[in-house]
Amino acid sequence: MKAIGFKTRTVAASLAVSAIAIMASSFSATAQESQDPIKLTLHDWTGQLITTQIMGDVLQKAGYNVEYVQADYLAQFAGLETGDLDVAMEMWETTGREAMDAATATGKVENFGPTGMKAKEEWWYPSYMKEKCPGLPNWEALKDPACAEAFSTAETAPKGRYLGGPVTWGGFDDERVEALDLPFEVIHAGTDAALFAELESAYQRKAPILLWIYAPHWAPAKYEGEWVDFPEYTPECYNDPSWGINPDMAYDCGKPHGEIWKVGWAGVKDKWPGAYAAIKAFTINNDEMGKMITDVDLNGKTVEAVTDDWMAANEDRWMTWIGK
Amino acid sequence: MTDVPAASIGKPPASVMRHGAVALGIALAVFILFWKFGEDLAPWAFDYPKAQIVPAARWITQFTKWLINDATFGLFTFTDLTRFIAAVINFPYQLVLSLLETGVMSGRGSNAVQYLPPVSWIAVTAIVTLMGLYAGGRRLAVIVALCFLFLAVFGQWSSAMVTLASILVAVPLGVVGGLLLGIGAYRWRWLERALLPVLDLMQTIPVFAYLVPILFLFGFGATAAVVATLIYAMPPMTRVTMLALRQVPPDVRDLGNMIGCTRHQMTWRVLVPSAKDSLLVGMNQVIMLSLNMVIIASMIGAGGLGFDVLAALRRLDFGAGLESGFAIVALAIALDRLSQAFANRTAKPVPETKPRGFVARHPYLLAALVFVVITGVAGLFFPAIQAYPEGLQLSTGTFWSRVVEWINVNFFDALEAFKNALLLNVLIPFKRFLLGLPWAGVVAFLAVAGWVLRGPGLALLVAGLTFLIAATGQWEKAMITTYLCGISVLFASLIGVPIGIAAAEKDRLWRVVQVAIDTLQTLPSFVYLMPAVMLFRVGDFTAMIAVVAYSIVPAIRYSVLGIQRVDPRLVEAGKAMGCTEWQLLTRIKLKLAMPEIMLGLNQTIMFALSMLVITALVGTRDLGQEVYIALTKADPGRGLVAGLAVAFIAIVSDRLISAGAARTRARLGIAEEVR
Numbered sequence: 001m002k003a004i005g006f007k008t009r010t011v012a013a014s015l016a017v018s019a020i021a022i023m024a025s026s027f028s029a030t031a032q033e034s035q036d037p038i039k040l041t042l043h044d045w046t047g048q049l050i051t052t053q054i055m056g057d058v059l060q061k062a063g064y065n066v067e068y069v070q071a072d073y074l075a076q077f078a079g080l081e082t083g084d085l086d087v088a089m090e091m092w093e094t095t096g097r098e099a100m101d102a103a104t105a106t107g108k109v110e111n112f113g114p115t116g117m118k119a120k121e122e123w124w125y126p127s128y129m130k131e132k133c134p135g136l137p138n139w140e141a142l143k144d145p146a147c148a149e150a151f152s153t154a155e156t157a158p159k160g161r162y163l164g165g166p167v168t169w170g171g172f173d174d175e176r177v178e179a180l181d182l183p184f185e186v187i188h189a190g191t192d193a194a195l196f197a198e199l200e201s202a203y204q205r206k207a208p209i210l211l212w213i214y215a216p217h218w219a220p221a222k223y224e225g226e227w228v229d230f231p232e233y234t235p236e237c238y239n240d241p242s243w244g245i246n247p248d249m250a251y252d253c254g255k256p257h258g259e260i261w262k263v264g265w266a267g268v269k270d271k272w273p274g275a276y277a278a279i280k281a282f283t284i285n286n287d288e289m290g291k292m293i294t295d296v297d298l299n300g301k302t303v304e305a306v307t308d309d310w311m312a313a314n315e316d317r318w319m320t321w322i323g324k
Numbered sequence: 325m326t327d328v329p330a331a332s333i334g335k336p337p338a339s340v341m342r343h344g345a346v347a348l349g350i351a352l353a354v355f356i357l358f359w360k361f362g363e364d365l366a367p368w369a370f371d372y373p374k375a376q377i378v379p380a381a382r383w384i385t386q387f388t389k390w391l392i393n394d395a396t397f398g399l400f401t402f403t404d405l406t407r408f409i410a411a412v413i414n415f416p417y418q419l420v421l422s423l424l425e426t427g428v429m430s431g432r433g434s435n436a437v438q439y440l441p442p443v444s445w446i447a448v449t450a451i452v453t454l455m456g457l458y459a460g461g462r463r464l465a466v467i468v469a470l471c472f473l474f475l476a477v478f479g480q481w482s483s484a485m486v487t488l489a490s491i492l493v494a495v496p497l498g499v500v501g502g503l504l505l506g507i508g509a510y511r512w513r514w515l516e517r518a519l520l521p522v523l524d525l526m527q528t529i530p531v532f533a534y535l536v537p538i539l540f541l542f543g544f545g546a547t548a549a550v551v552a553t554l555i556y557a558m559p560p561m562t563r564v565t566m567l568a569l570r571q572v573p574p575d576v577r578d579l580g581n582m583i584g585c586t587r588h589q590m591t592w593r594v595l596v597p598s599a600k601d602s603l604l605v606g607m608n609q610v611i612m613l614s615l616n617m618v619i620i621a622s623m624i625g626a627g628g629l630g631f632d633v634l635a636a637l638r639r640l641d642f643g644a645g646l647e648s649g650f651a652i653v654a655l656a657i658a659l660d661r662l663s664q665a666f667a668n669r670t671a672k673p674v675p676e677t678k679p680r681g682f683v684a685r686h687p688y689l690l691a692a693l694v695f696v697v698i699t700g701v702a703g704l705f706f707p708a709i710q711a712y713p714e715g716l717q718l719s720t721g722t723f724w725s726r727v728v729e730w731i732n733v734n735f736f737d738a739l740e741a742f743k744n745a746l747l748l749n750v751l752i753p754f755k756r757f758l759l760g761l762p763w764a765g766v767v768a769f770l771a772v773a774g775w776v777l778r779g780p781g782l783a784l785l786v787a788g789l790t791f792l793i794a795a796t797g798q799w800e801k802a803m804i805t806t807y808l809c810g811i812s813v814l815f816a817s818l819i820g821v822p823i824g825i826a827a828a829e830k831d832r833l834w835r836v837v838q839v840a841i842d843t844l845q846t847l848p849s850f851v852y853l854m855p856a857v858m859l860f861r862v863g864d865f866t867a868m869i870a871v872v873a874y875s876i877v878p879a880i881r882y883s884v885l886g887i888q889r890v891d892p893r894l895v896e897a898g899k900a901m902g903c904t905e906w907q908l909l910t911r912i913k914l915k916l917a918m919p920e921i922m923l924g925l926n927q928t929i930m931f932a933l934s935m936l937v938i939t940a941l942v943g944t945r946d947l948g949q950e951v952y953i954a955l956t957k958a959d960p961g962r963g964l965v966a967g968l969a970v971a972f973i974a975i976v977s978d979r980l981i982s983a984g985a986a987r988t989r990a991r992l993g994i995a996e997e998v999r
Contacts, residue, residue, distance in 0.1 A: 037432045044634040065435040070631050071544060072623040074956045078536055079544030099958055153861075154744050163862070167949065168956040187862065190943040190952075193637045193850075194857045200640050201858035204729050205736055218639065297639045 034271050037067035039086045041076050045192075046296050046303065047216050047289055051089040051115065053307040054318075055282055062322040064275050074099050081108040083265045087279060092119045093258025094214070095169050100263055110269070112262035112276075116283030117216060119258045121171070123162065123228040124213035124220075126199075128206050137229045139180070139254075148183040151208045160184040163198055163211035166191055171212065172238070172251045179249035180230075184210075199223065216289045218297040230254030274322070281321035344776040344987075351772035358765050369764035377797040385961030392540045406541035414547045417493045421546075424448065424485040442485070444699040444710045445476050451692045452658060458688045460665030471658035479717040480629065480651035487628035488655060490546055490621065491614050494553045495659075498610040502558045503603070506565020507591060516566065521975060523559040527930050528974040530937040530948060531556055531620050532955045533967025539624060549621035556934075557613035560927070561606040567923065568602030569595050604667055605885060608660055615656045615846045629655075630848065637854050643724040649851035656846040657839070728855045736859065743865050751811060751864055758803045763794040770976065777983035786979060789972040798947065798969045805946040806973060808864060808939065809932040812871035816928050820876040821921065824883025825909070837880060845877045849938050857942055867939035875931035882924025886917030922985040926978055933974050 038059060040052050056066045069085060077099055079085035091100050103109035125136065132150040135141025142148060142160070151160030162184045164173040173186045189195040195211060196219055202209035203223050213219055213227070230253055236243040237253040244252040262279060269276045292310065295301045311318070363370050395402035422428050428440040443451075449472040456465035475484045509516035531552055542548040572595050580594040596603065622630030629648050636644035683690060703710030771787035793802045827834040849870045860866045890913050898912045914921075936948030947966045954963030 035435060037435070044631065044638050046635075046639065065432065067432065069545065070622060070627045074958065075535060075539060075624055076544070077958055078539035082540065082543070084544035099956065102958060154740075155747075166943070168953055188943050188945075189862045190939075190941040190949075193640070193854050194862050194942050196638075196640055197854045197857040198861060201732050201736070201861075204732050207736075 033064070033274055035065050036271070037065040038268070038272060038275055039067045039069050039084075041071040041079075041085050041088045042068050043071070043073045043090070046218070047293050048090045049303050050289065050292050050296070050307055051284065053303055054284070054310060055087070055089055055279065057307060057311050058278060058282070058318045058321060059275055061318070062274060062278060064272060077103040077109065080263065080265050081106055083108075083267050085265065086268055087112070087262070087264040089262055089282075090115065090117075091261045091263045093261065094119045094121050094171075094256070095165075096261075097258075098170075100261065103263070108266050109263060110266040112264055112279050114259040114283070115262055117260045117286050117289055119214060119216075119260050120227075120286075121165075121212065121214040121255045121257075122230070123210060124225055125210050125228065126203055126206075126223055126225040129208060129210070130226075132208070137226045139182075139228050139230045142182050142184065142228070143180075145183060151184070151210050156185040156187075158183070160210065162186050163195065163209065164188050165195060165212045169212075171255060173212070175249070175251040176230075176253075179244075179246045179252040181246070216286050216293055218293050221290065221294045222298055228254075233257070277323065278321045347776050348773060351769055355765050355769045359760070359762055362762060362765070366762075366764070369762040372763055372794045372797065372799055374797070376795070378792075378795045380796050381959070381961035381965045383961065384964050385959060388537045388540075388960045388964075392537070403541060407543060410542040410547040410551070413493065413497075413550055414545075417489060417546055417550065420492050421486065421489040424489050425482055441700065441703060441710055443696055444703045445481055445712050446709055447692075447695045447699045448485075449473060449476070450695040450699075452662065454688050454692050454695075455662055456665070459662060459669050464661055464665050467661055468658045471654040474654045475651050476712040477716070477718050478647050478651065479712075479714070479719065480632070480648060481712055483627070483629045483632050483648070484651050484655060486626070487615075487618055487630070487652065490550055490553070490626050490628070491611070491655070491659065494550045494557065494614045495611055497550075498554050498558045498614065499561055499607050501554070502561025502606065502610065503565050503596075505558075506562040506606075507569065507596075509562065509566050510569040510595075511591075519562065523562055524930075524975045524978060525968075525971045526555050527559040528933045528971040529964070529967035530934065530951045530970060531617070532937045533951045533963040533970075534960075535620075535624060535955060536958055536960045536963065544624065546621075546626045549617075549624050549626035552624070553614050553617040553621055556617055557610050560609035560613065564602055564606030564609070565599075568599035568606075571602070572598045600667065601889075602885070604664055605881070607663055607667070611660050611663065612656060612842065612845045615652055615659075616848075618652055619848045619850060633848050633850055637850055640854065641725065642728055642851075642855055643720040643722060645851050645854070646724050647720060649847045652848065653843050653846050657842055660842065728858055732858055739859050743860050747865055751807075751868070754811060755804065755807045755864075758807045759800065761803070763790075763799045767791050767794070770980070773980060774983070777980060777987060782979055782983055786976050789976055793969045793972055796965050796969065798950070798966060801945070801947045801950055801966070802969050802973060804944070805933075805936060805948070805970065808867060808871065808944060808946055809929065809936075809973075812868050812875060812932050813925075813928050815868070815872045816876040816879050816932070817925060819872070820879025820928070821883050821924075824880040824921075824924075825887060825914070827880070828884045828887035834884060837884075841877045841880055844873055849874060849935065850941075853938070853942060862943040864944055866942045867944045870938055870942070871932050871935045874935050875928045878924050878927035878931055880924075882920045882927060883917065886920025886924070887913050889920065890916045918985070918989065922981065926981055929977050929981075930974055933970055936970060 133147040148160035153161050164186045167188050233254050233256045241250045246252040292306045295306050427438045427442045429436040453465045453469040456468040509519050580590050618630040629652050632648035767790045771783040774782035774786040827837040856866045898908050940949040940952040947970050950966035
């Protein structure tokens with residue numbers, strides 16, 4: 001409820017309060033810009049709620065009218081193209097690239113630049129698995145049949161079981177297993193909730209598990225574990241078979257670390273030029289975000305409380321975004 | 325008529341039956357031979373040749389692009405029309421929402437100023453309680469009040485009001501629309517013929533498949549969610565209306581004719597009231613299915629409880645997910661019981677009342693108004709009256725997470741062993757079997773079955789649809805879908821029909837079962853899907869659990885309905901002839917209830933297919949996943965083609981089952997007109 005109460009309360013309670021506050025504060029800079037609400041989309045993970053709330057707070061301080069709309073991460077592009085929605089604060093290079101490219105190709109959606117956060121995605125295991133597979137985190141340890149067996153289940157034995165992300169995430173894990181000749185079978189989780197449900201289950205029983213984890217997220221903070229060290233990603237690795245350890249196949253390396261982008265309706269620039277500049281200027285880093293996500297998801301604070309703290313502590317930073 | 329023992333009504337000549345059976349037997353033998361030895365002779369019959377695949381997905385994508393961007397009626401474009409419809413739906417929605425949740429506002433977004441607060445939680449609870457008292461007496465009032473108190477006490481109030489607002493708009497539209505379509509189809513044969521396949525499509529194409537075009541056409545937000553809900557929730561109402569009207573006893577219709585009813589009077593004064601019981605089942609379905617769409621609706625901007633469930637499960641907070649999930653159930657129960665009570669009430673003759681004062685005539689209305697005004701004013705001074713105080717909210721906290729953890733730590737191995745046994749001995753062999761079948765052989769065999777069961781028309785339809793699945797390159801995924809649904813429907817029927825039979829005649833048991841199935845149908849499957857993943861890992865087994873849990877509902881409901889409708893005089897006659905209880909059940913009740921039980925099976929299949937997209941969320945590789953991928957890639961063509969394949973499977977099974985049921989009926993001599 002903590003994270004959730006916030007959106008309705010934003011609509012109901014804080015509207016009345018903030019409206020008065022804003023009218024009093026900064027009318028001047030943006031008086032000539034549209035007072036239509038700028039619609040920011042909310043998805044269903046905490047980090048995105050925090051990012052969006054901060055952006056919304058900053059825009060309100062600059063005198064803009066802000067509205068939060070719940071929308072599905074990928075289905076939202078339908079709204080961003082028509083201008084039904086205006087800004088989406090987190091579009092991950094690693095999972096949203098294709099939909100984003102398709103949308104920007106129409107010319108109706110614009111990439112507002114990086115958020116400053118880097119998406120890290122890789123194979124991950126809990127620390128207790130190191131006893132059974134001492135060579136980790138070096139990826140070559142996974143080639144050892146005994147190690148693979150330690151990660152196996154009845155269905156995959158003697159091969160190890162690697163729980164990949166939903167097929168919609170892409171990620172080339174099937175190709176990676178083949179290119180690096182790993183004795184593993186890739187099982188795809190259907191959703192990210194299912195992915196972490198399996199991790200929670202295994203962690204409670206101290207059972208073997210090897211799976212796809214991404215950050216910023218609460219999981220690396222809650223569970224003790226490490227990322228597997230694969231050969232560093234380069235674009236050539238994915239495009240050029242001759243690059244890397246396996247001369248005949250691509251994907252013989254780790255996953256790319258991607259930017260997390262801000263995207264939005266292309267009309268924002270003309271309708272709210274000042275807000276457009278502020279959105280483009282917005283940056284935040286992984287550590288800050290990781291701390292805030294942990295506060296909300298594990299320490300039980302509300303999203304609002306966490307973002308209010310951030311706003312208070314970083315006033316000089318966001319003042320420059322809105323040009324004051 | 326009703327006194328005639330069922331079995332003595334004319335049987336078809338035995339020779340016809342025998343010919344059919346022989347033809348099916350031969351077809352089966354040829355099919356098995358071909359399956360075993362045909363792979364070398366005709367490899368194309370096993371793997372549909374890639375070069376011949378029809379690029380239907382591309383065509384559909386181009387068509388939707390045209391529809392969205394270029395289609396025009398001259399004066400206005402197609403998108404203008406849909407946006408206009410959206411605005412029409414949006415008006416009542418905003419009205420209800422402002423009453424229940426946001427308050428009356430001026431302006432938009434964060435600049436909006438609230439003129440009037442929403443109706444306070446005390447007043448809303450009081451109003452629904454009064455409605456319960458008015459329509460169903462004290463018992464109902466208590467149930468409804470408890471449901472709404474649950475929302476307040478567990479901190480779900482404001483989300484629940486958002487959800488309630490969209491339900492209050494979607495359900496009346498769905499009930500009225502479904503009823504009108506059903507009456508139309510009853511009256512005009514051609515409309516029924518046109519409507520039946522459309523209904524199947526509406527109910528079985530997964531919502532995700534048409535979500536992207538809907539968002540483009542109707543805009544982003546609650547309106548698009550209402551439209552999607554209507555498409556999904558209306559068909560059962562239409563179906564039940566058609567069935568119910570047809571089952572109105574002929575004497576009632578004759579009576580109507582005798583006293584000289586006009587066509588209009590016949591429909592609204594005679595047929596609809598006599599079919600009321602079945603129509604109520606339909607309305608119940610609309611409410612339940614609308615609430616079932618809450619999760620998907622929240623993904624496209626409806627917000628409310630569905631969003632809370634999704635967000636809670638993303639952080640594996642099972643307790644919070646369960647609380648929000650049960651808030652949906654509480655809403656469902658309250659709405660369902662209230663609507664049934666109201667429907668029952670209006671059917672009673674209204675006693676003549678002498679003209680009295682306004683106050684005396686409208687005690688409930690006045691009491692409600694008083695509550696709204698008093699709590700509204702008092703709420704300005706005492707916030708606890710306006711919104712339930714946060715300090716008094718309850719939460720199960722980490723309790724449920726710890727329950728799941730306890731089961732996980734202590735019983736995982738036993739559950740795993742059970743799961744593996746079932747997987748290895750039942751699920752996987754069945755899957756392999758289906759995947760090994762030659763598509764061409766399946767098409768031919770189904771055609772023969774259709775021919776034998778009804779005639780060349782059905783044969784052509786069944787063969788055509790099955791061929792289209794192969795021709796669009798989806799055979800393998802369609803077979804996995806068939807396997808998953810088939811297994812789930814089997815389990816759901818095995819569990820559901822006996823429960824229905826047992827509950828039909830024991831009122832108290834039926835009441836308990838009713839709460840259980842209402843819960844199953846409205847509790848978002850996500851709530852139990854994630855704990856199931858923890859205990860059974862991702863994969864087919866977990867998916868099967870979800871599908872069975874959901875599709876068992878119609879299996880139970882229709883069995884109960886069927887048995888309860890058996891004419892008591894026939895049962896009496898059976899008793900007089902000295903039948904044992906078992907004979908009464910198997911020889912009379914079950915046989916007479918067969919049409920409803922078959923309709924239930926039909927609905928079980930439809931429900932199972934409609935859960936497909938959800939199964940994709942736990943990693944199955946069927947058509948549901950194809951639809952889900954298409955959604956994430958914003959590819960309407962790919963999604964709709966996969967969605968249509970799901971619908972084709974549903975239609976094929978539906979038509980074959982109906983034809984089979986009709987034959988069985990004919991053989992048993994139960995004409996539909998018996999009652």
